[in-house]
Amino acid sequence: MTRPPLPPFTRDTAIQKVRMAEDGWNTRNPEKVSLAYTEDCKWRNRAEFVTGRADIVALLTRKWTRELDYRLIKELWAFEGNRIAVRFAYEYHDDSGQWYRAYGNENWEFAADGLMQWRLASINEAPIAAADRKFHWDASGPRPADHASLSELGF
16 A cells, blocks of 8 residues: 655655645544554654554544544645655634644654654644634535635744
8 A cells, every 4th residue: 555645755745745634634533544654653742652553543532532623734844855844733622612722843754655654743732712713614624725824824
C-alpha cells in the first residue's frame, strides 16, 4: 500500500500532503486517520508518547470524546526530503460549552510508501469566547477551499 504523494516532497506535494492530513483529521474518525501512519508509527502528542496504530486510535478516540465540534486548519511551514513541518490551529468546545483554540507545530517524517512514520506535536491552548471563534464550516466535512488559511486569519 502506498499513500501518495510520496517523498521526496516538492512544495506542491508537501502542501497536498498537509491538506490531506487536515481533511483526514477533520473527519474525527480515529480509524480512518490512523491509516495515514505506518503500523509502528511513533508519536509525541503534547506529553503523551504512543507507538502504533492501535495506540493512535485510542489517543484520537479520547481526544475527540473531549474536544467537541473540532475544526482544524494546518499550514505548511517547511519541507525537505521525506520531512514536513506544519503549524496548525484548531477550535473545539468541551462538554460544558467552553470554547478553546489550540495552536501548535508538528514535525512529520514519512516512509518511502508515503505513510507517516514519526509525528512530533507541540500544542498549547487557551479558552476563547464563542463569539471569538474563527473556524466556521460544517463540522461534518473538510474546511471549504474558500475558507481563510491560518496566514489569512493572522494566526
